[in-house]
Amino acid sequence: MRRLPAPVPPAQHEVTASYISRLATLHGLDVNDLWVQVTRREKSGGMRRVIVPERLAALTGRTIHALAGALPELRDPQPNWAMFRHQPQTGCHRCDSKHPGGKVTRLLPHHRYVCLRHRTWIGPPDVNQPAADLSDIPAIVHSQRRHLRILSRHGWAPTYDAVLTAFSFCGHIWDIANPPEDRRHVWHTWDARARVLIPDDDESTAFRAYSTSKLFAAVYPEAIDLAALIAAPYWRQRASGTLIEQFQFLDEVSRRISYPYTDKPELGDAIAHWAIADSWRPPSSPTNTYSPARLKGILPPLHATQARRHEQSALWFSRKRKAGSPLLRHLHVRPVIDRVWAPDYERTEGAIWHSKRTDQQFLDQTAREVNERRTPSDPNSPTDRSSPDTTLGLS
Numbered sequence: 193m194r195r196l197p198a199p200v201p202p203a204q205h206e207v208t209a210s211y212i213s214r215l216a217t218l219h220g221l222d223v224n225d226l227w228v229q230v231t232r233r234e235k236s237g238g239m240r241r242v243i244v245p246e247r248l249a250a251l252t253g254r255t256i257h258a259l260a261g262a263l264p265e266l267r268d269p270q271p272n273w274a275m276f277r278h279q280p281q282t283g284c285h286r287c288d289s290k291h292p293g294g295k296v297t298r299l300l301p302h303h304r305y306v307c308l309r310h311r312t313w314i315g316p317p318d319v320n321q322p323a324a325d326l327s328d329i330p331a332i333v334h335s336q337r338r339h340l341r342i343l344s345r346h347g348w349a350p351t352y353d354a355v356l357t358a359f360s361f362c363g364h365i366w367d368i369a370n371p372p373e374d375r376r377h378v379w380h381t382w383d384a385r386a387r388v389l390i391p392d393d394d395e396s397t398a399f400r401a402y403s404t405s406k407l408f409a410a411v412y413p414e415a416i417d418l419a420a421l422i423a424a425p426y427w428r429q430r431a432s433g434t435l436i437e438q439f440q441f442l443d444e445v446s447r448r449i450s451y452p453y454t455d456k457p458e459l460g461d462a463i464a465h466w467a468i469a470d471s472w473r474p475p476s477s478p479t480n481t482y483s484p485a486r487l488k489g490i491l492p493p494l495h496a497t498q499a500r501r502h503e504q505s506a507l508w509f510s511r512k513r514k515a516g517s518p519l520l521r522h523l524h525v526r527p528v529i530d531r532v533w534a535p536d537y538e539r540t541e542g543a544i545w546h547s548k549r550t551d552q553q554f555l556d557q558t559a560r561e562v563n564e565r566r567t568p569s570d571p572n573s574p575t576d577r578s579s580p581d582t583t584l585g586l587s
């Protein structure tokens with residue numbers, strides 16, 4: 193294999209197909225030809241192909257070690273893919289500007305939301321729009337640092353679940369029908385941040401600037417406030433403890449966010465629901481994991497359903513500036529909306545509705561599950577102390 197004349201380096205966390213595509217563009221080569229040259233068929237005999245590190249090293253004149261430092265797919269042994277998002281995405285456009293050859297697509301770990309160097313919002317995988325500038329909202333930048341502290345204290349799995357759970361709470365809170373009269377309600381904070389990120393001059397400006405990723409940015413500081421509680425074993429135990437302990441938990445929640453967030457308890461309460469049904473179970477894991485093997489060197493475009501949803505959400509938001517539903521329907525929070533132990537719903541709306549249920553039927557069902565958990569025949573049965581009280585003053 194001949195070495196390319198201008199073998200630019202890969203970007204940090206870049207997907208190998210993205211790197212090869214840039215190399216092909218820079219040298220006027222066909223992407224798929226180059227892809228076939230540096231890959232081989234999967235051992236399982238399928239049509240998909242995996243990278244041969246030695247060939248990429250020969251092509252670029254870079255050592256495998258140096259390439260693997262940037263390209264997660266080249267690492268040996270392979271990384272634990274559950275620690276990464278399952279969809280590749282674009283990152284910070286200012287970081288990318290020093291990497292020639294076209295779009296840089298990266299596979300980021302779950303905790304990466306902000307480029308701290310350039311103060312830009314990267315967010316979850318979403319429609320590929322340029323990262324949003326956060327110079328006017330430093331609280332969002334600072335929250336990335338607080339997020340990393342939660343990560344180093346509790347590890348990736350509890351942090352992953354806690355941040356997504358907190359995002360889902362924010363989605364439910366922002367979803368309340370009318371703007372709350374109380375100007376101190378967090379709804380107004382998010383609305384104000386959203387107006388910076390998605391200008392409201394007119395409908396078409398808002399439509400073009402819209403991405404659900406920016407709505408995640410608007411709630412990120414409060415999501416991290418709540419994630420610090422959700423990830424902490426102490427507060428999880430309080431949330432699933434006796435009635436008094438549960439009130440201590442909700443009291444702590446109310447110090448961090450407007451809670452109760454609506455004066456209409458009959459509409460449900462996502463935070464109380466979590467305390468009763470989820471806080472005593474293990475953190476939810478990612479539903480999908482990334483697969484390094486692929487058919488072609490060209491990265492597939494955005495998932496069709498996700499693109500359609502973006503269109504609908506953009507239209508809905510530009511007209512009504514309603515943000516709760518797009519957040520709750522985004523694929524990013526699906527693992528905590530549709531938890532493994534929650535009932536199966538055919539439509540997302542059903543799962544979203546369930547995730548804030550606090551009605552009597554739900555309480556009775558959860559009480560039965562808690563009792564089953566208490567049966568002495570189970571050697572892993574927890575002590576009564578950690579068994580949740582399902583009343584929570586709601587029945």
Ligand SMILES: [Zn+2]
Pocket residue numbers: 284285286287288307309310311312
């Ligand atoms: Zn950057």
